[in-house]
Amino acid sequence: MSPFPLTSTSLLDYNRYLSLLVGNTTYSPSSFDLLATTTVTGATADTITFSNLSSYSSTYKHLQLRMVMRDNRSGYTGSYARLRFNNDSGSNYSVHALYGTGSGIGSGSEINSTSVHAGEINAPNAPSGAFAPAVLDILDAFSTNKNKTTRLFAGTVNYDWLGLWSGHWRSTAAVDSISIISPLGDFVTGCRFSLYGLKAV
Amino acid sequence: MPTPTYTALATVTLGGSDTEIIFSSIPQSYRDLVVVIGGSANAGTSPSLRFNNDSGSNYNIVRMYANASTYSSQSFNATYGSVGFMNTEKSTVVAHIMDYSATDKHKTALGRSSNTETLRLEIVRWANTSAITTLEVRMDGGSLYSTGTVMSLYGIAG
Secondary structure, eight states, X not given: OOOOOOOGGGOSSOOOOSOOSTTSOOOOOOSEXXXXXXXXXXXXXXXXXXXXXXXXXXXXXXXXXXXXXXXXXXXXXXXXXXXXXXXXXXXXXXXXXXXXXXXXXXXXXXXXXXXXXXXEEEOTTSOTTOOEEEEEEEETTTOSSSOEEEEEEEEETTTTEEEEEEEEEXXXXXXXXXXXXXXXXXXXXXXXXXXXXXXXX | OOEEOOXXXXXXXXXXXXXXXXXXXXXXXXXXXXXXXXXOBSSSBOEEEEETTOOSSOEEEEEEEEESSOEEEEEEEESSEEOOOBOSSOXXXXXXXXXXXXXXXXXXXXXXXXXSSXXXXXXXXXXXXXXXXXXXXXXXXXXXXXXXXXXXXXXXXX
C-alpha cells in the first residue's frame, strides 16, 4: 500500500500531541461530541429529524439535544414541541412533568401518548427575537435491552413556564432516528437543534 | 464528522472575598456556554448572570424551588438573571446560556441548583440580541463566595 498523502485540508479539527511519553501533555479524547446541528433558515419546518444514528452506537452511550425554538402559531405567545424515536407514532410513550408557572407549582403525566414532551416554543405574540431554550438527554440511546428514557429541562419566560419532564418510550430498539415536532405551528428561521453524543467507559 | 466539544474556557478558585466574577473577551466560536459553580456562600443568596455589563432591568426570570417545608414559583424582572441558590451549605449550580454568540436572538439561560436544603430551577431571558462578550456571575445582595468555591466556564460548539 502506498502512503496516503496528507494535505492541509485533511486536518481540519485536531489536537496535536508531541508525544505520549510520561511527562508530556496527557492525551485526552473528548467525551462530549457535537454530532449534528440543524438551523432553520428561510422556509419553515414542522419537523426536524436526525437519522442514521445507529452508526454512532459503538462510540456513544447517551445523546443530548440542545435547542432554541420559536414557531409561527398565529395569535399565540407559545406552544410546545414533541419528540418521537424511529418514526414510531404509536401510543408507546409516557411523560411525567414537574413545572412552575410563575405563581405556582404543578405536576402531571401522560400515559400511552404518541410522543414525549420536548420543550416549550415561543410564538409570534412573544417579543421578536425571543426563542425558548431546551436541553434534553436521551439515556442509553443505543441499548437493545432497555426501554428508552428522556430527561428534559426547558421553559420560557414569555408565558411563565419552567420545568423538568421525564419521557419513556416503550421499546428496546436502538435509537436510529429522532424527530422533533412542532404540532401547533412550524419552526421558524433561527430555530436551532444540536445533537451531541456522550461516551462512557 | 463528530466534533469534540464541551471545552473548558476558564476555571477560578475563589478566596472568600469575591462577590462577583467577570469573564471577559469570551470567544465567539461556540454556540452555548455552561457555567458550573461548586461551593458555598456566606449567606443565602442567588448567583446571578449579568451580560455585557447591562445593569438595566432587562432580565426576565421564572423561578421554581422546593425545600423540606415549602415549594413555590415566581416570575419577575431584575437587573440580573438569577440562576440558582447558594448558602453556607455546599451547593452546586449549573447554568446553560444558549446561543450566546447569536445576534438575532434574545439570550436565554437555564439554571438549576441544589444543596442539602433547597432545589431551585430558573429560566432567564435577556431582552437583547447582542452577542455576549462579557459575563458577570455575581452574588445577589453583596454576599460573598466562600473560600474554595470553584467556578468554571465551558464552551459548547453547535
